[in-house]
Amino acid sequence: MSEQLLTVADSLKDRARAALGSRNLILVGLMGAGKSSVGRIVASQLAIPFIDSDLEIERVSRMTIAELFAAYGEQEFRALEARVIKRLLKSGPRVVSTGGGAFINDRTRKHIKKGGLSVWLKADLDVLWDRVAKRDTRPLLKTENPKQTLEGLMNARYPIYAQADLTVLSRDVRKEIMADEVLKALIEAQKESAAS
Ligand SMILES: Nc1ncnc2c1ncn2[C@@H]1O[C@H](COP(=O)(O)OP(=O)(O)O)[C@@H](O)[C@H]1O
Numbered sequence: 563m564s565e566q567l568l569t570v571a572d573s574l575k576d577r578a579r580a581a582l583g584s585r586n587l588i589l590v591g592l593m594g595a596g597k598s599s600v601g602r603i604v605a606s607q608l609a610i611p612f613i614d615s616d617l618e619i620e621r622v623s624r625m626t627i628a629e630l631f632a633a634y635g636e637q638e639f640r641a642l643e644a645r646v647i648k649r650l651l652k653s654g655p656r657v658v659s660t661g662g663g664a665f666i667n668d669r670t671r672k673h674i675k676k677g678g679l680s681v682w683l684k685a686d687l688d689v690l691w692d693r694v695a696k697r698d699t700r701p702l703l704k705t706e707n708p709k710q711t712l713e714g715l716m717n718a719r720y721p722i723y724a725q726a727d728l729t730v731l732s733r734d735v736r737k738e739i740m741a742d743e744v745l746k747a748l749i750e751a752q753k754e755s756a757a758s
């Protein structure tokens with residue numbers, strides 16, 4: 563193989579694709595962490611299908627997430643979310659971006675742990691707040707003080723997100739850079755598991 567071909571074969575996305583194999587890559591983390599937008603870029607880099615579980619839930623129910631919460635409540639939404647995510651993870655490789663509460667639900671977390679490699683996109687409150695404040699589509703943030711609600715969710719959920727296989731810090735940098743960081747984490751994790 564020529565040196566040029568070796569360089570191409572050795573590129574970040576090729577190495578990450580090899581590290582993933584036939585597993586699914588599942589993005590978890592709080593609202594605004596970038597799961598949906600970064601997940602789409604990661605899938606495109608890896609040249610594998612991308613699915614956002616919220617979009618899939620909206621497609622099958624023919625309702626928006628906000629409408630589902632309003633009509634049936636959070637508990638019913640979580641039951642539907644668990645079923646949809648279980649189904650999405652039946653075959654791979656895929657990149658699946660989940661909604662922020664998915665990994666917090668015991669049943670869904672079990673499906674995710676069984677269904678592939680989970681990556682927590684971890685961000686601090688100000689980064690998350692800056693991003694979610696731009697849209698009002700998230701029913702859990704329709705409160706008197708949504709920033710305080712987000713902080714409460716952070717405190718309650720971060721110990722559980724910490725159970726994900728990998729953690730990537732979601733900084734205030736371009737989405738493409740975040741996607742590269744996910745690919746690098748995937749490669750590092752593979753190296754570590756090969757060494758142990
Ligand atoms: N790294 C980033 N830099 C700038 N904006 C981002 C970044 N990641 C996400 N965003 C923006 O923040 C908002 C929330 O991102 P999204 O991917 O929907 O997060 P999540 O699915 O985790 O709630 C979107 O408007 C998105 O374009």
Ligand SMILES: O=C(O)C1=C[C@@H](OP(=O)(O)O)[C@@H](O)[C@H](O)C1
Nearest residue numbers: 592593594616661662663700701
């Ligand atoms: O944190 C949560 O419980 C939720 C996060 C949302 O997804 P994003 O994290 O993609 O915003 C969406 O699933 C729903 O509004 C509930």
Ligand SMILES: [Mg+2]
Nearest residue numbers: 597598660661
């Ligand atoms: Mg999302």
